[in-house]
Amino acid sequence: MAKTDLAKAMAELDEELVVAGVTEQLAGDVPAIDVLAQLQQGMEQVGKLYEAGDYYLSELIMSADVFSTAAELLGSALTADGASKKLGTMVLGTVKDDIHDIGKNIVATILNCNGFQVVDLGVDVPISDFVAAIKTHKPQVVGMCCLLTTAFDVMKATVAAVKMADSSVTILVGGGPVDASVCKYVGADKYCRNAYDAVAAIRKAVGVN
């Protein structure tokens, strides 16, 4: 029986075929890490389709859902294969006084699917929590988001505190009202329009093609 083209099924968001393919390959003793690699190839294709304007947020959300379902099937086999090794780490959070998390959660999922570790601090994150997380997790990148314009000042203060704690980290910002001018105002390194901007930025920061 021909092996399911998992990357293609993933890119086409065919959940049934992805589940069947993962199950089939695990039963055929394909190492979990190889199965994961195929899924990630599919997610890379999703990213390309998104960048090309063929996929939208709707497809990103669905792709993350399909990927999560497949990753659950891999379960403990993945850890045993050593697949938990990540390409890099990002500390991510919605800044203090802002509780919005939809965009942040999408960024976290897409980064995870692309092989990065995300330390998600949640929403309404105090400056001290960002600083503590940097000390604990030693990330290459810190991501901050907000949906409220009233959070710009606290974002600015958070950026300053993070830079003070570790001047080597790359700081990315995003969210509804955030644009290049806000990025400049808060002193961050880069404004990300979407989750794939964040993927590109973290790849650059950690030196992965």
Add this chain to the structure above:
Amino acid sequence: MKTAQQLLKERTERLRKTIAFEKTDRAPVFLNGDAFFAKHVGMKLSEFCATMKASHKAILDSFKDFGDVDGTGSTFATATMFPLMFYTRIKLPGRELPGDTLWQLDEREMMTVADYDTILNKGWKDFSYDYLKNRLGIDLDSLVAQLTDVPQFKKNFEAAGYVVYSPSASITVNEFLSGGRSFPKFMRDLFKMPDKVEAVLDVILEETLADFRQQIRAVKPLVVFISPARGASQFYSPKLWERFVWKYLKATAEMVIEEGAVADLHIDGNWERDLEYFKTLPRQKCIFELDGATNIYKSREVLGDHMCIKGDVPAALLALSTPDEVYNYSAKLVKDLGPGFILASGCTIPPNATDENVKAMIAAATGK
């Protein structure tokens, strides 16, 4: 010096002519905002949200400092009404949030897939009442009691010479589900059970449009506000957008127009891909209200004189830029997009906009 009634008549006529692309003495300028006005009069947001009367007074008092503005988008703070529009909880200042923090929707999965069947079996209204009251814990009686003051709020603004831009308002029905289910879950439902979601939306549309039609007949507004909130093209693939956003937005706008009013389409986010669709709505019967995310020049290029455009001074510009920058941005819009252009902030004026920046925006329209 003109009386308030003369000003009201003049401003109403200016708006009416602008919608019809007729020549006017100047571009109309409207202020859409809420928390900004509380800050302007030095009121804590917890007080501002406590009652509709309190927020109404703050907005009206604040208006008097801004001179020759044509009118207001809202006459009171709608924060406490948000759960009735988005079917999700809200965190309010002085209740779940510190006293001077802006209110925020607390969006999570409050509506389940099983609720789709309940709506299909029992209808929207029965489900809705029980859901709002018992699952979200909304004090509907208090809200309904406060809403009885709204006609008087409108009269108060009109007595001061200001046009109340859209005394009737609605959201497109897909927002009830995308808020109630949460946006990500709703998106997944569109892939996993599209037929069921569409059937539910059809039930909601039929029931809500019937009520909304009656409201328009009672109020007889010039303009009716329709918010497709998170229906932007940037979020949906074309097929999903056409089926789950456009279908319902179009039906709502057409009903509004059928009833003799003008549909104000509150176009938050980027809708650039789908501008052509809006040309299928009746000519000069809609206002395309932009927030800076959809390119306003591209919108004019595609829509031509089919639809008046309103907007789009961005929130970040009002909060972070200088008055000169705001003035130049706004004056360019007035020069390039008129006639058939209403100057306003994108969406609403943010609470941390400076007074000087708001005045600069107004000056770009009035020349004062």
